Amino acid sequence: MKAVVQRRYGSAVLGELDVPVPGQGEVLLEVRAAGVDMGTWHLLTGKPYLLRVIGFGFRGPKSPVPGRDVSGVVSAIGPGVAEFSVGDEVMGTCDGSFAEYAVAPVKQLARKPAGLSFAEAAAVPISGGTALQGLRGVQPGQRVLVLGAGGGVGSYGVQIAKALGAHVTGVCSTRKLDLVRSLGADEVFDYTAGDFTGTYDLVLDCGGNRSLARLRRALTPRGTLVLVGAETGGSLTGGFERALRAAALNPFVSQKLTMLMSAERGDVFDELRVMIEAGSVRPAVDRAFPLPEALDAIECVYSRRSAGKVVVTI
Ligand SMILES: NC(=O)c1ccc[n+]([C@@H]2O[C@H](COP(=O)([O-])OP(=O)(O)OC[C@H]3O[C@@H](n4cnc5c(N)ncnc54)[C@H](OP(=O)(O)O)[C@@H]3O)[C@@H](O)[C@H]2O)c1
Structure with a gap:
């Protein structure tokens, strides 16, 4: 099969x-599309180096093929699989989705939402699942701020918070304002023109690496901060120190300061399928690249030339 092959960090x-060959609890997928996100870039380059220490491969990547988000048939x-049959159309995560075939654990799969193309479905699992897990507990009428609202996670964050009944404010750069409005944000701030204002019950922080002090000023006294990630933290730890400081401070303040470690789970992806089929969430796919241009797709996300999501089609 054709695949993007990565034997060492930084080149493919x-x-x-x-x-x-699928093993126990796994299926073989004919891959139709693979999602691209900042995580794809991290696993391609092995940066921040902290990733290598926490189990993604010290000297080189554990998976010889990049890509985790997947949609396919x-x-x-494999042995012991009762959940899916040959011919089922699915979306989820696996190792090595930048290939014509990939093996996926059934625990990381859900059925492809009706009405979505394979390209759109491949854009759902990681970014949509992260936003959904970050917004757990949001109540109708609450005020939610999404930082990085024009990015992969943020584009789902805006829509899911709206679907939960929240009043949603999105923060993004100028060229993403229209996208964020179209996703349903009630208010939008262009961070290149000045800082956002207001206080919020929940801040979903997907971009910008603002200080904890600034983020806490944006919260109500009992508000919740969900640190998803940022790309300005350096190549050693990637800004993980901010999350550690939040964890250390959390027991001593009335606000809830959390770092999200999103799980790749079929039941979470299935919740997203239900929201998509109900019409409350739609993947915002900006660009699709063919498999031979997969590295361009990763560069497009890394250099922030994309709005919403980028996918690779096979
Ligand atoms: N914790 C987890 O489990 C988890 C899961 C998935 C991803 N992540 C991490 O979460 C982060 C977001 O992921 P993603 O896939 O959504 O990345 P993304 O698609 O690159 O989105 C990040 C967005 O933040 C925007 N941004 C940059 N500076 C900003 C600022 N000062 N204020 C507001 N927005 C700003 C970026 O574009 P503009 O500059 O054009 O606005 C971009 O649209 C990444 O660091 C990723 O590694 C963590």
Whole structure:
């Protein structure tokens, strides 16, 4: 099969590999599309270096093929799989989705939402799942601020918070304002023109690496901060210190300061399927690249040239 092959951090080429064989609890997917997000860039480059220490491969990547978000058709079933059959259309996560075939654990799969293309479905799992998990507990009428609202996680954050009945404010750069409004944000701030104002019951922080002090000033006295991630923290720890400081401070303040470690779970992806089929969430796919241009797709996300989501089609 054709695949993007990555033997060491920082370089990958289009090559040929054997089609993988599904093991216990796994299925073989004929991949139709693969999602791209900042995590794809992190796993391609091995940066921040903290990633290598926490289990993604010290000297080189554990998976020889990049890509985790996937949509496709089940083409073979491993032992012990009752949830899916050959021919089912699915979305989820796996190792090595930048390839014509990939093996996925069934625990990380859900059915593809009716009415979505494979390209759109591949844009759902990681970013949509992260936003959904970050917004757990939001109540109708609460005020939610989404920082990085024009990005992958943020574009779902705006829509999911609206679907939960919140009043949503999005913060993004000038060229993403229209997108964020179209996703349903009640208010939008262009951070290049000045800082946002107001206080919020929940801040979903997906971009900008603002200080904890600034983020706490944006919260009501019992508000919740959800640190999702930022890209300005340096190549050693990627800004993880901010999350550690939030965890250390959390027991001593009335606000709830949390760092999100989103889980890749089929039941979460299935919740997203239900929201998508109900019409309250729609993937904002900006660009699709063919498999031979997968590295351009990653660069497009890394350099923030995309708005919303980028996918690779196979
Ligand atoms: N914790 C987890 O489990 C988890 C899961 C998924 C992703 N992440 C991390 O979460 C972060 C977001 O992921 P993503 O896939 O959404 O990335 P993304 O698509 O690059 O989105 C980040 C957005 O933040 C915007 N931004 C940059 N500076 C900003 C500022 N000062 N104020 C407001 N927005 C700003 C960026 O574009 P503009 O500059 O054009 O506005 C971009 O649209 C990444 O660091 C990623 O690694 C964490």
